[in-house]
Amino acid sequence: QKEVEQNSGPLSVPEGAIASLNCTYSDRGSQSFFWYRQYSGKSPELIMFIYSNGDKEDGRFTAQLNKASQYVSLLIRDSQPSDSATYLCAGNDMRFGAGTRLTVKP
Amino acid sequence: EAQVTQNPRYLITVTGKKLTVTCSQNMNHEYMSWYRQDPGLGLRQIYYSMNVEVTDKGDVPEGYKVSRKEKRNFPLILESPSPNQTSLYFCASSSGTSGGSNEQFFGPGTRLTVL
Numbered sequence: 001q002k003e004v005e006q007n008s009g010p011l012s013v014p015e016g017a018i019a020s021l022n023c024t025y026s027d028r029g030s031q032s033f034f035w036y037r038q039y040s041g042k043s044p045e046l047i048m049f050i051y052s053n054g055d056k057e058d059g060r061f062t063a064q065l066n067k068a069s070q071y072v073s074l075l076i077r078d079s080q081p082s083d084s085a086t087y088l089c090a091g092n093d094m095r096f097g098a099g100t101r102l103t104v105k106p
Numbered sequence: 107e108a109q110v111t112q113n114p115r116y117l118i119t120v121t122g123k124k125l126t127v128t129c130s131q132n133m134n135h136e137y138m139s140w141y142r143q144d145p146g147l148g149l150r151q152i153y154y155s156m157n158v159e160v161t162d163k164g165d166v167p168e169g170y171k172v173s174r175k176e177k178r179n180f181p182l183i184l185e186s187p188s189p190n191q192t193s194l195y196f197c198a199s200s201s202g203t204s205g206g207s208n209e210q211f212f213g214p215g216t217r218l219t220v221l
Contacts, residue, residue: 043196
């Protein structure tokens with residue numbers, strides 16, 4: 001079965017630090033990956049997607065994809081308390097990892 | 107406003123009493139899906155639909171039914187709910203699944219409790 005796995009955390013970082021969220025996948029045919037953010041009690045919302053090997057940057061967020069290692073990550077620079085949420089990764093087959101809960105402490 | 111709507115948002119019911127959770131999107135999306143979210147398990151796909159009259163099982167379809175008679179609507183049916191179906195349910199839609207930026211738009215969620 002195709003799977004997406006995340007380190008479930010929780011992850012706690014101080015304000016201003018870099019938060020690193022990781023995801024591995026088992027389907028070598030997966031082409032695209034999506035990072036969603038979910039605040040407590042709310043629905044998931046897309047932060048970034050990536051489909052090429054390497055890095056993709058959008059503001060404070062950088063997604064990294066390594067197809068050889070079947071690994072995708074999300075880096076959040078200059079973390080803010082408002083970044084505290086659960087982060088979910090998904091492949092283009094719409095299957096999600098379990099999510100990593102991030103807390104950014106002021 | 108582009109959105110996915112779900113109703114009801116909250117539901118408490120009893121074992122065996124049939125219920126339907128409605129889902130509607132106004133973005134003319136072909137792809138729609140249902141997920142359930144349980145603590146520590148993330149989002150698990152129940153059913154999905156690639157287009158009208160085309161539905162398929164996800165990872166946890168047991169105890170659920172769906173239908174897709176119109177493009178905009180994708181109701182989730184629990185014929186005989188059981189307590190293990192107590193969960194938070196999300197409906198989602200997207201323009202497609204063939205890679206690229208096929209962002210899924212999620213509804214606000216339906217919190218279901220089966221006693």
